[in-house]
Amino acid sequence: MDPLNASTDYERIFHPERIAIIGVSGKGAGFGARLFYSLRAIGYAGEIFLVNPKGGQLDGHEIYESIEAIPGGFDLAIIAVAASAVPEALEACRLKGAAAAEILSAGFSELGTPEGMALEKQIMDVAARGIRVIGPNCFGMYVPKSGLTVLPGPDLSREPGPVAFSSQSGGMAVDFANMGKSTGLTFSKVVSFGNGVDLRETELLDYFGQDMQTRIIAMYIEGVKNGDAFFKTLKKVAAHKPVIVMKGGLSAAGSRAVLSHTASMGGSARIWEAILKQANAVQVFDMSEMARTCLAFTHLQPGTYRHISVLGGGGALGVAAADAAEAVGMKIPPFSPDLKTRIDDLLPRPGSSGANPVDVANPFVAPQVLKDVLLLAAEDDRIELQILITLFHHYKTIAQMMGMPVKDIVPYNELAVGVAEVIDKTSKPVVLILNNPKRGLDHMDVVEMIEEARRAFLKRGIPVFDDLKEAMGAIGHINAYYGGKTDE
Amino acid sequence: MDPLNASTDYERIFHPERIAIIGVSGKGAGFGARLFYSLRAIGYAGEIFLVNPKGGQLDGHEIYESIEAIPGGFDLAIIAVAASAVPEALEACRLKGAAAAEILSAGFSELGTPEGMALEKQIMDVAARGIRVIGPNCFGMYVPKSGLTVLPGPDLSREPGPVAFSSQSGGMAVDFANMGKSTGLTFSKVVSFGNGVDLRETELLDYFGQDMQTRIIAMYIEGVKNGDAFFKTLKKVAAHKPVIVMKGGLSAAGSRAVLSHTASMGGSARIWEAILKQANAVQVFDMSEMARTCLAFTHLQPGTYRHISVLGGGGALGVAAADAAEAVGMKIPPFSPDLKTRIDDLLPRPGSSGANPVDVANPFVAPQVLKDVLLLAAEDDRIELQILITLFHHYKTIAQMMGMPVKDIVPYNELAVGVAEVIDKTSKPVVLILNNPKRGLDHMDVVEMIEEARRAFLKRGIPVFDDLKEAMGAIGHINAYYGGKTDE
Structure with a gap:
C-alpha cells in the first residue's frame, strides 16, 4: 500500500x-x-x-x-x-x-x-x-x-x-x-x-x-x-x-x-x-x-457503565436483565432496604418490587411515577446508568375499550420529557427499551405508535432499543472500549 | 412431586x-x-x-x-x-x-x-x-x-x-x-x-x-x-x-x-x-x-437440512450466508459449472452470480425468474432446503417515482404462488427472508407491505424470517433435534 x-x-x-x-x-x-x-x-x-x-x-x-x-x-x-x-x-x-x-x-x-x-x-x-x-x-x-x-x-x-x-x-x-x-x-x-x-x-x-x-x-x-x-x-x-x-x-x-x-x-x-x-x-x-x-456510542458519554438499575414490568424481565447484565460484565446491585421501601411506596401492590431490578408490575404506571422511581434509584451512588423498559403495546387493549387511537392514549411524550428531566437532574443516562411483540397486520397502529414514541425519546438524546438483551450488549461494547482505553 | x-x-x-x-x-x-x-x-x-x-x-x-x-x-x-x-x-x-x-x-x-x-x-x-x-x-x-x-x-x-x-x-x-x-x-x-x-x-x-x-x-x-x-x-x-x-x-x-x-x-x-x-x-x-x-418446526418436515442453497441480492449476503451456515454446521455447496451457467443465463448482468449462494444482483428480478432459479437449484441432488432472500423494501423507490402505493407494485403474491409451486414440484422446502431496514415513521407503508407479504407466504406454509442469520439458527435447531434423534 x-x-x-x-x-x-x-x-x-x-x-x-x-x-x-x-x-x-x-x-x-x-x-x-x-x-x-x-x-x-x-x-x-x-x-x-x-x-x-x-x-x-x-x-x-x-x-x-x-x-x-x-x-x-x-x-x-x-x-x-x-x-x-x-x-x-x-x-x-x-x-x-x-x-x-x-x-x-x-x-x-x-x-x-x-x-x-x-x-x-x-x-x-x-x-x-x-x-x-x-x-x-x-x-x-x-x-x-x-x-x-x-x-x-x-x-x-x-x-x-x-x-x-x-x-x-x-x-x-x-x-x-x-x-x-x-x-x-x-x-x-x-x-x-x-x-x-x-x-x-x-x-x-x-x-x-x-x-x-x-x-x-x-x-x-x-x-x-x-x-x-x-x-x-x-x-x-x-x-x-x-x-x-x-x-x-x-x-x-x-x-x-x-x-x-x-x-x-x-x-x-x-x-x-x-x-x-x-x-x-x-x-x-x-x-x-x-x-x-x-x-x-452516539448518545452515551465516554466512560464505563458497570452498575446499572433496571426498571420494567414483569418479574421475568428482571431475570432476563440479570442474565443479560452478567453476560457483559455489568451488575444490577440490589438497593438498600431503605431505598427499596421508598420505591415500593410509589408502586401499585401487589406484584411490584422496589428492589433492583424494579418491577412496576403494571404497564400503565403513570409517567410521573416512573420519573419519581428513576429519581430515587439514581440516589444510589453506585448506579451509573438506568434502563427503563416500557410496555406501551399493552395500551392497545385500553384504546380498544375506549374506542380511541392507541397513539392518542400512550403518554410517551410525557414520559420522554420526564426522563429527559431525570437525566438532567441526576447526570446519569437513561436508556429506553421499546418492547413490542405486537407487530402484525392487525397492529399497525401499535407499530406506528412505537415509532412515534421512539422519535420522541431520540430527539431528546435518549437512546432507544427494541430489546433489553440487545441494549445490554451495546452498552457492554462501550464498557469494553472505554475500559480498554484506561487500561493503557 | x-x-x-x-x-x-x-x-x-x-x-x-x-x-x-x-x-x-x-x-x-x-x-x-x-x-x-x-x-x-x-x-x-x-x-x-x-x-x-x-x-x-x-x-x-x-x-x-x-x-x-x-x-x-x-x-x-x-x-x-x-x-x-x-x-x-x-x-x-x-x-x-x-x-x-x-x-x-x-x-x-x-x-x-x-x-x-x-x-x-x-x-x-x-x-x-x-x-x-x-x-x-x-x-x-x-x-x-x-x-x-x-x-x-x-x-x-x-x-x-x-x-x-x-x-x-x-x-x-x-x-x-x-x-x-x-x-x-x-x-x-x-x-x-x-x-x-x-x-x-x-x-x-x-x-x-x-x-x-x-x-x-x-x-x-x-x-x-x-x-x-x-x-x-x-x-x-x-x-x-x-x-x-x-x-x-x-x-x-x-x-x-x-x-x-x-x-x-x-x-x-x-x-x-x-x-x-x-x-x-x-x-x-x-x-x-x-x-x-x-x-x-411448524413448517419444515421432520428431518435434517444440512445442504442448502441461498438465493439473494448482493455479494455480502452470500458472505453472511456462508458464515451463518458454517456456524450451525450447514453447507452451501457450490453448483456444478453446468448448473451455474444455466442459472447465470437467467440473471441480469453484470454483478450477478449463479454459483451457490446465488447473487441475483438486483432487487427487482421478476418472480418468474426467481422461480426458475429455484427450480434449477433444486436439480442439485445435494440441496435439501432453499433460502430465498427478498429485498422488497427497495420497491419504495420505484413506487415513489411512479406515484403509487408500494404495496401495489411489489409482486409478493406472485412470488408466493411461484415459491409454493417450486416446493410442490421439487419436494424441497423454501424458507423466505423478508429483510427490511426501512422501519421508521417515513416508511410505515413499507412496514405494512412487508407484513402483507409475510402473510402471503405464511398462508402457503412457507416460513418467513426477518433475518438470514436468525433463520439459519432456527434451521440449525431442527438439524440438532432430528440429528440427535437418529443417533439414538
Whole structure:
C-alpha cells in the first residue's frame, strides 16, 4: 500500500459542488440515471452534469455527448458505463481535474476472469496518475450534509450526525444508511467502496480518525489489502475514537464467498478477534448489532457503565436483565432496604418490587411515577446508568375499550420529557427499551405508535432499543472500549 | 412431586364450557374484570359467571355475591381476589366441582414473607383435596380453539396451531402469544403458571407430549420443582416431539432474580446445558429465538437440512450466508459449472452470480425468474432446503417515482404462488427472508407491505424470517433435534 495520501482533497470528494454522472441513459434506466434521480430526490444542491454518447435529455436535463463537452470542471465523477469503457472514462475525468470518481460499474476482479483483472489494473493505473477512485463494483457515497447519496438512496435522512461507515459491500452500506431513519442513527459519511482498487478501508479509517464531523467509526470489512498498515492505523485511530468492526467471511465458507464478492483475502476468525482486541476496536457480528452499538456510542458519554438499575414490568424481565447484565460484565446491585421501601411506596401492590431490578408490575404506571422511581434509584451512588423498559403495546387493549387511537392514549411524550428531566437532574443516562411483540397486520397502529414514541425519546438524546438483551450488549461494547482505553 | 395425575380432566381445563371469575369489581377495574372483558372480546362462547360479595352488575352481566350462589357448577375458576381471600375462594370452587382454578392474584411465596408462604401452603392443601391449580401469580391460559385467553389478551389470534407453551412468567406468556399474530406462530395451548404450586412444568410437559393438538412444545423455565422427574419426562417427551426450552436465570445474578420472581430454584448454566442436550431438547436464549425455532418446526418436515442453497441480492449476503451456515454446521455447496451457467443465463448482468449462494444482483428480478432459479437449484441432488432472500423494501423507490402505493407494485403474491409451486414440484422446502431496514415513521407503508407479504407466504406454509442469520439458527435447531434423534 502507498503511504497514506495526505494531499487527497476529501472536501471536494465528500462535499462536491459539481458532479458529473458518466453513463446516463436517456430512458432513465440503469445505475447512472437512478443515481441522478436519487440525488435530485434527496435534494443535492450542487450542479449535476450528465454524459452519454447519444446525447439527448433526461427529465429536461441536458445530456452531454462526452466528458470533454462538460463546460468547466467538476469535483466528483460518478461512473456507470460498461466495465470495458470505464478506464477511458476515468482518464477523461482525471483530465477534467476531478478529485475523485466513484465507479458503480461491476465486471472487474470480482468475476475472477483475466479480462476483469486486466480492466481493474487499468483503473489502478489511471488512479495512480492523480484521481482518487471509489469502487468499482460499489454503490457510492452517502453524505447527509452535502446531499450525496448511495444507490438508490433517494429517501435517506439529510440530518448529519457523528457516525462514519465504510463498507466493502454496497448492500450493507445502503441497508445501514436506511436503518438511520428507524434507529435514529445519524451519519457524517457512508462510503461503499466495493472492490476498493484505490481508496479503501485503511485510508478511509485514517481520514475518519481526523475528520471533525466523525466521532464514531463503523466498518464492514471482507478483507484488507495490507494487514500491517490496517492494524497500525486501527490502533492509532481507536486510541481516540471508537471503531466498530464487522468482519464478514470469518468462516471457511464465508472466506470463499468473500473471494467471489470483492476478491479480497480474508483471514481466520481467531486472528481477527485477536487483532481487533489488541487495537481496542469493537467487534460486532451483524449489522443490527453494529447499528445498536453506534447508537449507544452516539448518545452515551465516554466512560464505563458497570452498575446499572433496571426498571420494567414483569418479574421475568428482571431475570432476563440479570442474565443479560452478567453476560457483559455489568451488575444490577440490589438497593438498600431503605431505598427499596421508598420505591415500593410509589408502586401499585401487589406484584411490584422496589428492589433492583424494579418491577412496576403494571404497564400503565403513570409517567410521573416512573420519573419519581428513576429519581430515587439514581440516589444510589453506585448506579451509573438506568434502563427503563416500557410496555406501551399493552395500551392497545385500553384504546380498544375506549374506542380511541392507541397513539392518542400512550403518554410517551410525557414520559420522554420526564426522563429527559431525570437525566438532567441526576447526570446519569437513561436508556429506553421499546418492547413490542405486537407487530402484525392487525397492529399497525401499535407499530406506528412505537415509532412515534421512539422519535420522541431520540430527539431528546435518549437512546432507544427494541430489546433489553440487545441494549445490554451495546452498552457492554462501550464498557469494553472505554475500559480498554484506561487500561493503557 | 406427586406421581403424574392421570385423572386430571384437561378437557374441562382447556376447553371449559362454564367459567367463574371470582373477584370482579363492578367498576370494571382489576384483573378479574379485565379478563372478563378479554374473554368477551376474543369471543369465548361458553357461559361466564362473575362473583363479588358486593353483587351488582358489570356491563349488564350479573355479579353473584358468592361462589355458592352461582347456579350449577363450572369447569374452570379464574380467581383474582386479594391473596388472603384466595384459599377460601379456592375451597368454594372445589366444592362446586370445578376441575381447576387459575389464580391471577399475587402476594404469595414470591414476596419472600412468612405470610405469603403460609397462604401458598393453604392453596396447596386445598389443591391436594381435589382441584387443580394454575398459579398463583400468573396470567392464566390462552387456548385459541376454546377462546380462553391470558391476561389481558383480548386480541390474540383464534387460529389454533401446533405449538404449546408453558411459562413460569406471565409476561413471557402474553408476549409469546402476542407474537403469534406477527410471526405466524399458532398455538394449541399457552399456560402461564406463575408460582406453580400445583400444575406446572413437568406435568404440563407430560400432558403436551400426549396432547393430539400439540406437535411442538415450548417452555420458559425459571426453575423446576423436581429435577429428576422433569428430566425423565423431558427425555420421554423429546423422543417423539420437539421440546424447546428457554431457561431464565442461568447467570448468578439471574438466579437471584428468579428467587424473587417465582421463588424457584435455578441451577447453573452448565448443568442446564448438559441436561437439555442429554434429553435432546432444544435450548434457546431469548423469546425471539424461541418464536423463530417454533416457526421452523411448524413448517419444515421432520428431518435434517444440512445442504442448502441461498438465493439473494448482493455479494455480502452470500458472505453472511456462508458464515451463518458454517456456524450451525450447514453447507452451501457450490453448483456444478453446468448448473451455474444455466442459472447465470437467467440473471441480469453484470454483478450477478449463479454459483451457490446465488447473487441475483438486483432487487427487482421478476418472480418468474426467481422461480426458475429455484427450480434449477433444486436439480442439485445435494440441496435439501432453499433460502430465498427478498429485498422488497427497495420497491419504495420505484413506487415513489411512479406515484403509487408500494404495496401495489411489489409482486409478493406472485412470488408466493411461484415459491409454493417450486416446493410442490421439487419436494424441497423454501424458507423466505423478508429483510427490511426501512422501519421508521417515513416508511410505515413499507412496514405494512412487508407484513402483507409475510402473510402471503405464511398462508402457503412457507416460513418467513426477518433475518438470514436468525433463520439459519432456527434451521440449525431442527438439524440438532432430528440429528440427535437418529443417533439414538
